[in-house]
Amino acid sequence: xxxxxxPIPDVTEAGPRPGRLTAAAVLAALEGAALVAAGVYLLVRxxxxxxxxxxxxxxxxxxxxxxxxxxxxxxxxxLQQRSWSRGPAIITQIxxxxxxxxxxxxxxxxxxxxxALGVVAVTALVLLVNPATTRALGxxxxxxxxxxxxxxxxxx
Numbered sequence: 001x002x003x004x005x006x007p008i009p010d011v012t013e014a015g016p017r018p019g020r021l022t023a024a025a026v027l028a029a030l031e032g033a034a035l036v037a038a039g040v041y042l043l044v045r046x047x048x049x050x051x052x053x054x055x056x057x058x059x060x061x062x063x064x065x066x067x068x069x070x071x072x073x074x075x076x077x078x079l080q081q082r083s084w085s086r087g088p089a090i091i092t093q094i095x096x097x098x099x100x101x102x103x104x105x106x107x108x109x110x111x112x113x114x115x116a117l118g119v120v121a122v123t124a125l126v127l128l129v130n131p132a133t134t135r136a137l138g139x140x141x142x143x144x145x146x147x148x149x150x151x152x153x154x155x156x
């Protein structure tokens with residue numbers, strides 16, 4: 001390593017990973033896996049001729065698989081305690097809430113899926129903003145970049 005490079009900190013230097021962080025990572029990974037499964041399902045259905053249009057099914061399936069990258073990468077980053085990973089994980093949960101609401105409005109078997117998605121999204125959001133998770137990721141709150149200055153006495 002040259003003198004201009006800085007070493008990447010090891011995950012073990014950040015301390016043990018809190019259970020809340022692991023749980024948030026698992027929930028994000030489950031959402032990513034569900035998106036991949038739904039995308040593959042659309043692709044298979046489209047190419048099997050069950051869907052109305054092969055091109056629509058292919059577009060929908062590929063879109064879902066690409067969208068799955070966000071929660072999957074966020075889950076990996078959370079497991080490795082990378083501070084950047086909380087943003088994509090929170091964005092994923094916020095995007096999941098309107099989807100859950102839409103599923104709850106359906107008159108079909110989509111209602112239980114909407115309930116499950118809503119519970120997972122809210123739970124993951126609570127876990128991601130938890131102070132233990134924030135500390136484990138090394139994220140400081142507003143004004144947390146500097147130590148507070150000690151008041152000095154009057155100058156003589």
